[in-house]
Amino acid sequence: MKHKYLLFFLAPSFLLILVFFLIPVVITLLISLTDMDYSFQWNWVGLKNYEEMLRDPIAYKVFQNTLLYVFTTLSLFNVGLALVISLITVHIPERVGSGFRALWLLPRITPSTVYALLWLWAARQDESALFNWILGFFGFEPVNWIHRHPWLIVILVNGFVGTSFGMIIFTAALKSIPSDYLRAARVDGANTFQVIRYVELPLIKWPLMFVTAYQTLSLLTSYEYILLVTNGGPGYYTTEVWALYSYHLAFAQYGGIVKFGYGAALATVLVVLGLIMSVIYWRVFRLKEMMLEPKIEV
């Protein structure tokens, strides 16, 4: 009887996973075994797309780009800056802290195309463009930022959006630390840095690991801001990441001639990579322990 209720309550979420994850994954996997284009013919070619991928030097370049993009954005912004902002804003007066955090939510709540356009305008070569205008006061020559420093811009654009997620999780976790612990530390003579290092950080270990794991997977599959800002350029696949490469091949070629098969093979690699990363994080971060019921009643 109990199981019947469980099944009833789990059914909607299971259905969602089935329709929006499992079935698309299976379809993508099947398409990756064909040479499907816009004729929509299921011509089975076995593992040909995967063999082609191994021989494709662009795929290697794109893979390196993806590693650079995920690692840098994750460490500097999605986890690093998010943590810094959370720590600072919980240690300053509440009203100022909340206001500051609200500012950091702006990139997240701005429509992605508007947000990307703002960056394009700010980073243009014109003297009046925001970055050049500010640097102009210090005597710097105007620079086309996207062309000169494409990775810097790509990481900043994505990082500013990605920071808000970790910031909210970390702030909530920091605020849920019982104040007795913090007071006790102060009484023992700990300064702010020591409180952070020895009390707060160990206590928000789980949220830190969760955000790292979740944002890695999220960054692996994200491409929309790169598409809007550099479209993989400005040079020869300079900022093309794996998900964007898959998108370009499958949907976005000038002549409208596309490669669903090869694009699907690239997407399948991403799914497999995501699964492998999930297992690694599950094991290394011992996320299972986080899910367990507490051993003692607090």
Added chain:
Amino acid sequence: MRRGASRTVVILVSLVVGILIGASLGYMLAPKPQPAPATPTTELDKLKAENEQLKAKIEELKKKLEATGEKEITLKIWTIGPDPPSEYRLKNFEIAASMLNKWLAALGSKVRVKVEGEFFVRPVEWGEYKNKFYLAYKAGKAPDIYLTGHEDVGFLAANGYIIPLDDYIKEYWDEVYYDVIPTLWEAVKYQGKIWGIPQDTEARPMYFRKDVLRALGWTEEQINELPEKVRRGEFTLDDLLELAKEAKDKGLVERGILHRVKEGYDYFQFYLAYGGRLWDAKQGKMVFTKSAWKKTLEWFYKAVWEYKVISPTQFSGDWDKDFHEPFTKGKALFLSGGTWHKGEWISKGLLTEESFNENVGYMLHPAGEPGKKPVTLSHPLIYTITKQAQERGVADVAFVLITMVTDPHLNSLHAIKSSHLAILYSEISDSRYTKDPFLADVAYMLDYTTFIPNHPKWGDYSRIVFNILRGVESGDLKPDQAFNELLRQIQGLGSDAVIIED
């Protein structure tokens, strides 16, 4: 009495027989009247004859439409600019439908034809437009008439998206199709059949600023002579670099040469100018001429990194700020564009007819080196009828509408507004068309034009070239590196798709 009566009878019978024999002989020997001349003698007769034929066809169509039992036949039509001035690609169908409805009313029919059309403009680009069509088709919601580039004919026909139009064209030949400029039929053929009706064509000139040349000390005569020098092959792509550099070094312009900021087919003109071939008609394959590609990549590298007349950021630029504005404001000397850009500049208010005539000149893309020919590239657009239109039973009406818009007067509305070139001989002398001297001036360029290949893998060829050129201009790839990479990727398309020659 009896003898006298019988003699009279004999005489009468003989007379009747004589008359009959005489009449028969007379009929046989008399000169026959000449049949009416097959070709109308005057323009008015020609027009009348065409109208009568069309009227007869409309009467036939009326019977067919009435047989369906429907009061209103809706035709779904998809067209694209993406430049806004090309709006008559759709508007002409609305005009044609209203004409057709008047004829149907005059013939006493209660059936009406309704056009449900889409005209896509930027930011929708070609790739997105085509994707939309393929997906709509798959969902059973394809338009009945679909405007596309001629290069898609092979792919669309081979995969059953569109129907062959040979029988229709034969049926309506005398109305308008006899008048279509013959080379355009070549662009719509696939496996011996015709799959589309030409909608327009264009040339891609190299525009130049006359005011900048004047400031460089050129006389009016020298300026006016430049297109002719290019035509004769006396002014090459290297001369273009030198001149652009001179103008830039003297501070007359900020940029020497502008080209489009997104993927497209224009870049192939430089390859053609170095003697490269794109298409082998005999084998039905695309062509990669090694020597021409090598020189093309070297030229682009030189233009960006040695002469510094093309900006390394051109490919990451914006249409308005990095293409239209610098040229129309006289901040760039050359612009590799298309005839339609003139229409765009006028309709956007960036130039007036007067300022265009005063300060802008146009010529072919110069030959790559002495001994080679100057070039341009054409990309005729075509109307196709989808198989789903045939399945819905509206292919006949669709073709009548296409026939009606393939009219010198209606097509010139489009040609004039968007600066595209005529598709009919009679359009060239149309009173609207002749009012725009620009269109007449660039007409000669069609003698130097090449169509892009009608091959299913053309999109791949084009994408590979674009990415490599982007690498060269940004400085990521040196010419040698770029050539090796280009060759390797083109080889990947397979020898059944591309011929690689020295």
